[in-house]
Amino acid sequence: MIEIKNVTKTFVTPKQNVHACNDISLTIEDGEIYGIIGFSGAGKSTLVRCINLLERPTSGQVLIDGAELTAMSETELRKVRKKIGMIFQHFNLMRSRTVAQNIAYPLKGSGLSNEEIQAKVKSLLKLVELEDKENAYPSQLSGGQKQRVAIARALANDPKVLLCDEATSALDPQTTHSILALLKEVNQKLGITIVLITHEMAVIKAICDRVAVMEKGHVVEEGKILDVFSHPKQEVTKNFIRSTSSVSQIYEMVEKNDPLVAIKENESLIILSYSAGNAGEALISAISRKFNVDANIVFGNVEIIANQAMGSLVVIISGELSDINQAVAYIRDAGVKVEVLKTC
Amino acid sequence: MLDFIVQWMPNVVLRWDGLVQAFWETIILLVVCGFLSFIVGLFLGVVLIVTKKGGILQNLFIWRILDFCINIIRAIPFLILIIALLPVTRTIMGIAIGVRGAIFPLVVGTVPFFARQIEAALSEVDSGLIEAAQSMGDSPIQIIFRVYLHESIPSIIRATTITLIALIGYIAIVGSIGGGGIGNFAIAYGHIRNDTDIMVIVVILSVLLVTAIQSIGDFLVRKTTH
Known part of the structure; x- marks a missing residue:
């Protein structure tokens, strides 16, 4: 020691x-x-x-x-x-x-x-x-x-x-x-x-x-x-x-208004950060079903750290603002970190 | 061939024994003073490196004294140094002329020159190697021998080659004021008696000697560089 x-x-x-x-x-x-x-x-x-x-x-x-x-x-x-x-x-x-x-x-x-x-x-x-x-x-x-x-x-x-x-x-x-x-x-x-x-x-x-x-x-x-x-x-x-992580590029892309992360009305750009236990859950399809929103995965990556899977997904959610907020809250409840980058 | 030499170099033939004797004296001075200067100069070069600021045995008091003394001696033109040292030479060697009288001023003149060259050679040793040796538990003495000296063998050989060649020049200067060797011979016969053939043969011998030392040095550097 x-x-x-x-x-x-x-x-x-x-x-x-x-x-x-x-x-x-x-x-x-x-x-x-x-x-x-x-x-x-x-x-x-x-x-x-x-x-x-x-x-x-x-x-x-x-x-x-x-x-x-x-x-x-x-x-x-x-x-x-x-x-x-x-x-x-x-x-x-x-x-x-x-x-x-x-x-x-x-x-x-x-x-x-x-x-x-x-x-x-x-x-x-x-x-x-x-x-x-x-x-x-x-x-x-x-x-x-x-x-x-x-x-x-x-x-x-x-x-x-x-x-x-x-x-x-x-x-x-x-x-x-x-x-x-x-x-x-x-x-x-x-x-x-x-x-x-x-x-x-x-x-x-x-x-x-x-x-x-x-x-x-x-x-x-x-x-x-x-x-x-x-x-x-x-x-x-x-x-x-x-x-x-390649997800880090997203911040630059948002700043430069890259077409890949451009959002229209009633859309939000969010990053989900998965850690150890929760990487397996099918959150994306769950929120689509439950909250009447569409989730479009822009990109993502999953890495192995200390023998555990960890990852990030960059997602554009479209729908009513209240639905989006509910969906985000739901994801947070599941233990996944959510960062809302921008909302229109 | 013999006729040719007798015709063109009559004085060389006439003074052959003296020439051989003079050349032999130069070689003896070169070996004896080279050896003594190598030992003392190497020691002082190492002391300069280890006692300087940031050295492995930093001691600025010793470093300043040594640095100062070396600068003083190097600042004095060699001819003047020999004359200034005459009383000391007489006290230490018992005589101030001939081969015996030449040794002391030659060593005093060569050591600072060589010590500075060794200092330069050792300062090329990557500080990372010193750090690695320390991390492996080496003592300062081990670092001096196993890293500083061992790792700079090619540079030390190069410094030795340069110094030996400079020493040949010094030996000739000592010879000019009664120190023996081919310098003395060249002045006594080539210059004062104006025997051109003596001058020619002395120049040829000097060139051969320097070339030989430089070639051996280059060869050893190649052998030890990896």
């Missing part, structure tokens, strides 16, 4: 003091994948560096399994760091060393014999599916392969925790997907707790169990991924969620 207690990190510069992290408290349970999302400058990279004390917090405590890292000497801290793997946006592999030598790097001084180290490297190469690249140099690898080597290196000392600092931000979507799948595998097979920093909601959505949303050095929202996605509270969270 990682406990971050009232952590504040202030960078003192001649002109001003920058509060990168401001009184942040989080608890990350063993074995979970915890996402921290925020726009650049939100302080998330500083926060993740406060976990292994690459940045020493100005105040506050960091505890891992009850041991207070913030109270340790540099020597003790180095020992603890060997059990906290870390991967980076730009991979940070040693260019003068081969893939195998990079992976073996943290094993020096671990007390393992050369044969044991070689066996360890082999098994890690197998885990990250790069068995044929053992003697290649980083410059000969693609971005995704480099990140795989970095993951293998981070796992060499059998850590309990893996910190990922924008680990997929320099990769294309397909490679991102395969790296995320590997992280998920690492989490499930080896039971490693993963803390993941990103600015992409798609990454959070793909593998995280819980998420914290950061803005200007504060954690503004935190919770289980499904709750945060289905009931976002803060504007910044809503922005992030919109950024991952």
Whole structure:
């Protein structure tokens, strides 16, 4: 368990003091994948560096399994760091060393014999599916392969925790997907707790169990991924969620009066947001029958988040205003979020 | 062939033993001073990198003193530095002329030059690598050897090549005021006695020496760059 207690990190510069992290408290349970999302400058990279004390917090405590890292000497801290793997946006592999030598790097001084180290490297190469690249140099690898080597290196000392600092931000979507799948595998097979920093909601959505949303050095929202996605509270969270869904385009289209979302008299344009339990119900046909309105689905999408279906439908309802209002109320009663974009 | 040499380079034949001796002295100075300057310069270059602001062993007091001393020595033209150092050289080496007397001023003149080159080479090491090493639990000493030095081997070789070639120039300057080596030889015979063939052969030898060092350096850089 990682406990971050009232952590504040202030960078003192001649002109001003920058509060990168401001009184942040989080608890990350063993074995979970915890996402921290925020726009650049939100302080998330500083926060993740406060976990292994690459940045020493100005105040506050960091505890891992009850041991207070913030109270340790540099020597003790180095020992603890060997059990906290870390991967980076730009991979940070040693260019003068081969893939195998990079992976073996943290094993020096671990007390393992050369044969044991070689066996360890082999098994890690197998885990990250790069068995044929053992003697290649980083410059000969693609971005995704480099990140795989970095993951293998981070796992060499059998850590309990893996910190990922924008680990997929320099990769294309397909490679991102395969790296995320590997992280998920690492989490499930080896039971490693993963803390993941990103600015992409798609990454959070793909593998995280819980998420914290950061803005200007504060954690503004935190919770289980499904709750945060289905009931976002803060504007910044809503922005992030919109950024991952094609339904978000509807707002732009409404603004630009796109013909697809143009409505005539006695029509309303609404967005239905389904969450977990209610995605299955046949609400659209129900309102048509019950309230004498027509419902025309303009577009929609359903996604799988934390193994549950969630989705949005953009619908034009036509009929008497009172009927429309009743229909909207009915949908709301069914537990589906309704947003009325415009009415004529 | 022999006739040709005797006809066109009579003084070279006449002074052959002296020439070989002078060339040999230059090589000895190059090896001894190159080695000493490499060790001391590498050490000081590392100290510059780790003690500067934001370095892994930040210590601005040490950094400022070192930075200042290096700048002072580099600001003094080498010829003047040798003369200024004469009393110190005599105290330390017991003699201020010949090969022995040349070693001390050569090392003093070369070390700051090399230390700055090492500083430049090491500052090219990606800060992300330092961070990665720290995250893996490396101590500062481990980071110096396993990251800074190991990762910049090609740059260090390049810096060494440049410095050795500059050192050949320094050796000639020391030679001109009694330090031995082919510089001394060229002045004594090529310049003062105006033996053109001596000058020609000294120039040829210098060009060969520099070319050889540069080629070996380039080869090693290629071998170590991945």
